[in-house]
Amino acid sequence: xxxxxxxxxxxxxxxxxxxxxxxxxxxxxxxxxxxxxxxxLMPIMDETEKDILKSIGHSILQIEPVWIKIASREKNGxxxxxxxxxxxxxxxxxxxxxxxxxxxxITGAPVELLNFEDVEYWDELKxxxxxxxxxxxxxxxxxxxxxxxxYHFYNIPKINYPQKLVGCFTANNVQQDHHPQTKGMNPIxxxxxxxxxxxxxxxLNSLIASWEIIELLYSSEKPKALNGNEIxxxxxxxxxxxxxxxxxxxxxxxxxxxxxxKRDKSKNSELNYHVENYYYNPQELDGIKxxxxxxxxxxxxGNFLNIIYQLMNKNIKAHKKFVLI
Numbered sequence: 001x002x003x004x005x006x007x008x009x010x011x012x013x014x015x016x017x018x019x020x021x022x023x024x025x026x027x028x029x030x031x032x033x034x035x036x037x038x039x040x041l042m043p044i045m046d047e048t049e050k051d052i053l054k055s056i057g058h059s060i061l062q063i064e065p066v067w068i069k070i071a072s073r074e075k076n077g078x079x080x081x082x083x084x085x086x087x088x089x090x091x092x093x094x095x096x097x098x099x100x101x102x103x104x105x106i107t108g109a110p111v112e113l114l115n116f117e118d119v120e121y122w123d124e125l126k127x128x129x130x131x132x133x134x135x136x137x138x139x140x141x142x143x144x145x146x147x148x149x150x151y152h153f154y155n156i157p158k159i160n161y162p163q164k165l166v167g168c169f170t171a172n173n174v175q176q177d178h179h180p181q182t183k184g185m186n187p188i189x190x191x192x193x194x195x196x197x198x199x200x201x202x203x204l205n206s207l208i209a210s211w212e213i214i215e216l217l218y219s220s221e222k223p224k225a226l227n228g229n230e231i232x233x234x235x236x237x238x239x240x241x242x243x244x245x246x247x248x249x250x251x252x253x254x255x256x257x258x259x260x261x262k263r264d265k266s267k268n269s270e271l272n273y274h275v276e277n278y279y280y281n282p283q284e285l286d287g288i289k290x291x292x293x294x295x296x297x298x299x300x301x302g303n304f305l306n307i308i309y310q311l312m313n314k315n316i317k318a319h320k321k322f323v324l325i
Contacts, residue, residue: 033061034064034309034312035099035101035102035103036063036065036101036308037103038107039068039069039105040069040089041070041107043080045080046080046084047256048107049067053065054251054253054297056302059301061309067088068095069090071124072121092322092324093322096320096321099319100317103137103304104132104138105139105142106125106129106139107145108144108249110144111144112144112147112160112197116151116152116158129152129153133153136242137311137315137317138304138307138308139244140243140304142249143195143249146246150199150245154203154213156199157200158197159198161226163225164194165194165225165231166225166260166261166273167192167193167257168193168278168289169191169193169219169221170190171189171191171217171221172219174217175214180307182217182303183303185299185303189217189293190292190293190296191217191219191248191249192248192250192293193231193249194249194256198247199247201232204236213236214236216235217236219232224276225274234246241311250296250297253291258285
């Protein structure tokens with residue numbers, strides 16, 4: 001169940017997937033909704049909203065999405081209208097002014113080739129990640145955000161790839177039912193990848209060996225973009241469940257990669273990277289294969305919400321407002 005304003009543009013597209021109620025209706029319900037912050041760093045913010053809402057919308061829990069913006073970033077309406085941002089987004093300070101957030105999702109961002117310290121909002125993002133670790137039950141980091149958090153919390157370097165890694169790839173569900181984030185998922189899953197970078201697998205594996213990090217999904221596929229090297233670990237979790245790190249994209253809909261590829265080509269017609277296991281005719285970027293990760297998406301995000309809910313019931317955290325200094 002989702003709580004969305006009457007005028008949110010995603011309401012009509014999601015009404016057949018889940019029950020949607022207004023904030024006023026939620027206030028008179030018998031249960032407290034789970035407040036899920038979503039820090040949206042993607043350029044076309046409304047498309048990412050729809051993908052994430054579809055991912056969380058099948059939960060039987062009552063979810064209140066709180067759309068969060070980086071205070072220093074959304075100023076010119078270049079990719080998403082300022083009207084939309086002003087109508088639906090708040091800063092982290094505003095999101096936590098009166099009530100706690102229970103969970104948080106931080107999306108990827110198109111800044112993978114930059115050093116973290118060169119990203120204009122890096123200092124603000126670090127403060128948000130530190131706040132989340134101490135005050136929010138569980139945070140899911142997606143794609144670039146997973147790389148950023150792995151660097152910030154574990155000092156795992158980011159590695160730029162020879163080409164962009166794009167397509168749909170298989171991965172082994174390492175923990176299966178032995179971890180709350182992957183229980184119920186198939187032993188072999190398919191997950192979208194769309195990134196110019198990864199993280200240092202040697203450093204990551206050393207932390208997995210010492211049980212500081214729990215490996216969740218591992219892909220032994222050897223895509224052309226990596227010159228025949230394995231993709232490696234694509235999802236992992238902190239030992240205390242405060243962080244779920246996913247380098248891939250279960251939240252993508254069937255046309256997301258196609259849209260990203262064509263946007264890339266429109267900006268630079270000479271770009272020449274391989275799109276693997278996605279098109280029937282990859283040379284012509286034509287014929288999208290049927291979505292194969294929908295059920296895994298529902299389980300993966302449902303498990304994340306269940307982790308938050310279970311941690312909420314075990315430990316009620318004191319309300320501490322986020323302050324950006």
